[in-house]
Amino acid sequence: MGSGDLGVAYLGHSDGGPTVAIQVISPELAGNPGFRERFRAEVTAARAISGPFLASMVDADPDGPVPWLASTYVASLTLRQAIAKHGPLPESTLRVLAAGMAEALAQIHDAGVIHGNLQPGNVLLAANGPYVLGFGISPAAGTSTTQAVSGAVNGSLGYRSPEQALGQPGTRAGDMFSLGATLNFAASGREPVGEGPHGASADLPPSLREGIGGCLNQDPQARPTARQLVDDLSQHTVSLPSGDWLPPAVASDVAASAREIAVPAGVPAPPSYAPTPPSTVGGGISRRNLLIGLTGGAVALGGATAAAIALSSGSSPKTAPGPMPPRSTSPGGSPTPSGSSSPSAFPRINLTGPNATRAWSVVVDSTPHCLAASDSAVMLVGDKSTTFLDAAGKAAFSPLAMGRSFGATDIDSPTTFAAGVFYFLGDLPDGSPGLVAVDSATGKQKWAVPATDQDGDIRADPAYVAASGNTVYVCGSYVDGGGSSPDTGFIWAFDTAAGRVLWRTQGTDIDNVLVPPSGRYLLSGTAAGQTNSQVQMLDAANRGARGWKKPAPHAHYSQMGWPLTGSAHGLFVFGGDAIFAVDQATGQEAWHLKPGPDQSDVRFGIPFSSLDANTVYVPVGQDIVAVNAADGNVKWTTTLPPHVEFIAGLGDVGGGSARCSADTVFATDSTKTLWAIDAATGKARWKYNDPGQPDVGFKWTVGGDHVFIASNLTVTAIAAHG
Template sequence: MEQLGPTDPRQVGPYILMGRLGAGGMGAVYLGRSAGGRSVAVKVIRPELAEDGAFRARFRHEVAAAGRVSGAFTASVVDADTEAATPWMATAFVVGVPLQRAVTTHGPLPEETVRTLAAGLAEALDEVHRAGLIHRDLKPANVMLALDGPHVIDFGISRAADGTGLTTTGSVIGSAPYMSPEQAMGAQLGPASDVFSLGSTLAYAALGAHLFGDGAGAAVLFRVVNTEPDLSGLPHGIRHLVTACLAKNPAHRPTPRQLVELVERIGRPAGEGGWLPQAVAADVLGVRQLLIALPKAPPLPPVPPELPPGAAPQGAGSGRRPGRRAVLLGVGGVLAAAGAAGAVALLGDRGGAAGAGGTPAAGASGTPVPLVRPSGADVAEAKPLWQVTQASPSAQVLCADGVTVCVSLQHIWGVDDSGRTKWTLDDITAGGVFAIDPNTPCLVARADGGRLYIPVGTGSLGPGAGVLGAVKVAGTQLLSITLADGKIDWKAPLEQTNTTGEAFFAGIRDGKAYLLGAGDGKDHGILPTGSHVWAVDLAARRTLWFHGEDTLMVQSALLPGGDRLMVTNFDELRALDATGAVAWSRKLMAFGIAAAGGYFLAPDVQGTVTAVDPKDGGPAWTLGGVVIPSLRGGGLATGEDGKVVYFLGKDTDGGVSLATVDPANGRTGWRAPLPLDDPEAKFLGARLLYADGTVYRMGPDAVLWALDPANGKPRWKYSGLKGQDPTRLAWAAGAGRLCVSDTATETVTALPAKGA
């Protein structure tokens, strides 16, 4: 969502415009809010087109067409004025994200999600066709993914099924990759044309690419009409469904109602867990949180499109910088969600793990040493100390002496060494929520010196003076909790306006806590934007300093024994000194940053780690061939003395090795090939931990490995979570155990460091 510019209207009809959602050939679409608090999507025709009779007639047609459809899976018209000087139409605002954005950001959707998508879109088309209309432009950009199912939007080029309308036979209007053959040839259209478009849309959702390829529109339309697409990459459960939709002869395609019945026979996934993948659902929740938090009138902060690094926006030039999501409000969770979305984009490139890891090590004579990879079959299976199921998923676990801390949205549990609950702290007692998204593993708390430190969001949003007045928010406190009994020791408030909460606990160093949050603390005359770092003196129990920026800082690294904190917004590094002032900044795309050996360590998307001098930001050394960090970070693990860093390197046989580097000078040490991962598992990236004289690795199949830090040999493995989504697993190690929280099953498992 973009902030309103100087030429954008502030009010249309009875609706105050909060920000721009997008723009098209006819005009712009805004998020509007009525005096009663209802959110709507307002389409406003461009001023120069309002004087064009043909465009005004087309807009009248769109309003009439959309008004005839009122199904559960379409966005209904709630208001319009087609005769105004600047015509407009308001439709129900769908709390969701476009299918095209979801696939671009998070990759293809799983089979069960595509099945539900097929049924929902078919039901929507059934409503459209029963209203006597043909949509004619069903495509991923016109499908919104919401928690209650998919919704079809934009009836801008729809027409009556009886052939009446603004266009005539022989005209070709639509989006080439999703047109039916008869539409591509300008022939008479019937409802079956939408079914063909549905098949292409489902294929895009499952494959992440246009079924009939890219390129010039004429070339794409030629393939639509004359070639059969390759459907071999589609999951078996939906392949025949898509095949039926893509029949060249319209008479051979199923009706939308028949498609719904077909999906019912195949079987939909259970509804209890939600139909969307966790990452997409988190984005939808961010939109919902935005609507909850909006005041009555100020425009929203800018939200550029999210794109993988190096990808240009559709229809744009060859820009190579990734989009970055601006802060979407809420107590910390949106900032974390933005970091997760950026991480997903970074992980889309698997080609960065070559270089140093691409060839076997050379022997003394210079002859390459053959790669000998161990088998994991003979590695001992660990036995859990305990496994418990909790009332809600824990987004974070921490291991401390005598207690495992589990943090959920509304509770913190202290679990003893036998797996029994030792104490519980709820959000009411704490005075605020602990984590915004319980299904997304994140670092919101830290343990130090027998205490647990965690921020809670306590404030609420409210408008300042006037409709467009500033928003004042100050509702964050840092809690100190005694680990032995779960009692609140003290609270330190963040007395800073124009902030919306803490999202990430950077760490504790020399008695000072550092947290990343949303809102830069400045009065922009709109909702809080940007982000901040909050430094707290734990002994004095007060704010040490506050640093705000209009950019989105998503990750940080603390340098042990130094006075610098490094933050990143994915494409720029910035160091803050002991007073919170910017010491230096450097353009470098990095994710999963860390600190060791007197340097900050910044991995990039090509698999190269740069050691950054904390004094001036200059490069000290680089190391190639490093497997990029996973969605949850943890690509680099530092030994307890800080003199060795463990990383994963990609090998020529498709596997990975555990390797070491001296962070003080960049010299590599030993390299140990690890057992091959499940070839069916999705790419995860590197996820490592070091504690208790053990290197832990989480595989892409969620198998956990304990490795010898002296030589990389496996000590034990744990397969009890195999098959689970590793991005849904929060983990921590220390105090002689490894603890893992599965947010999907709401279970927490504790494993002994020795594996027995």
């Protein structure tokens, strides 16, 4: 298809799969550690993001001898190409373009990622709508894939915000400025002159001038967020085209580019999201999708097709009785599981349920960074203090003058509750990171110990706290002064009675750690490339001594924080392209779940278990499959509406997004809706969505038979049974 600074782009297809664009990285770049790091970061960031206006990828291997990535191909022009040949776009096209770009940025920002290089070369005009691509590598660190393949970087500096022009790092507000500058260009046909502030172009139609003008405000705080812009655009009513969203001449060029590629018969076309501008999240994409653009086109939505899952006990899989009918033809559709019995042997539930009824809702003084709950109290860890609510939502106990000033990301797990004690990672009185234990019955501090370790510029970054028996564990990784990780993880074990250090271990073989609620064995997942990830047992009774190892192909264990593996019934449960359950002590396989023979593209999410450890729940895209932990037999599977996926089904970004009470499964989906599911039947008890929640979504936890939700300054309790 072409070549450029990144290497060579090829076109390929299989008999049963989509046409794909394959980017093979050049040997020179592959041998550059700095590029490898940036490329890996872009891959990791993109895996966390899904949305109908984001280009997506099928698979990638940033760590192989020859790095590559494969993306579903879709014919398109870049916005810059279209303007250069055909001039400014009309209002109807600009409206769809603005809405699509805003929704794409909202999805990127929701995942905690900054685009950093939004400009006309990174916006694609396809027959089925606009696409945003090229995020994750800022201009200072390297060019986007589209730019690199075409061998040019055109006008990027003019689309940078005033603060970026002064050398400050990219921010969400900076992305919004770039969006405004890009829309200005699309309306006027003129590149911005120099860096820094620009005004809204008089060429912008009145329906866009106020919103886009706000994006171009010199004060970052005065710019709208991406989600606010989506909502603002939805308030304006304009006449949209009934057919193509693109002007005829541009649509003709896009169609011509499609004819240049011989697409095999039978390959399904990507769904059309244009011309209606979006106002809500709605396009589910499978967890393997990734953002990339190539010469003459870009990736499209390429979700997994419906599948039959072969279930086995021991090491020899039992043959499923035959493929199941497809559950969904939507992109990102997840597989339909099948066990060793007939396809009708277990219920398949389509999730639908009433809106939740709140038990109570209160406003607190400061936004909680993280929370934990027992059956009688909720602990809210804020910026400077930690406060408590009782089961009725009333203030309980005296606040602790210790908080968590460094916040908590979606992948951190800085709190837990066990045996009547709250534990959290927060600030000690001297400002250093510490582990704090609090009596849940009185709210009084039991003990607090440092959770820090530093050698020169290398310091410990704790990200996960968990308790098991008489031991509480702190896990994390070492980072240097610039925030990058030297790939060394650590596990620290403390006595629950007094916080005394029991043992410590560290190593490059520790990436993502699971601490089961009982037992002597821990599990460490290690990222060793796209296909070479593995899990390893550590013996806590022997100071973290390493035990057996097992491969976990296509599992992504590169992050500390929420565990990406599970445990139940004396087994560890893990996997990526298959789910394996193995004996914790010996590593001997008890059962596994695999896709059917024609479903090699299916990827499983993060397994989690019931409180009694008798059931394993396996998210797969828009499905959750309930499996008997003892023998691997499927109990039921429950399915979200089309184009929506469980966050836990996205694998490496879904930690903490699915949990259990005694008889209820709670899980959030890609529309930021929380579902309560009857653990016995797979049917929904209720669903909950807060329209006022932050862009990153609400934080929540389970305590007793209630779920507790923190959304900005509001804390809400909902009974498991609604």
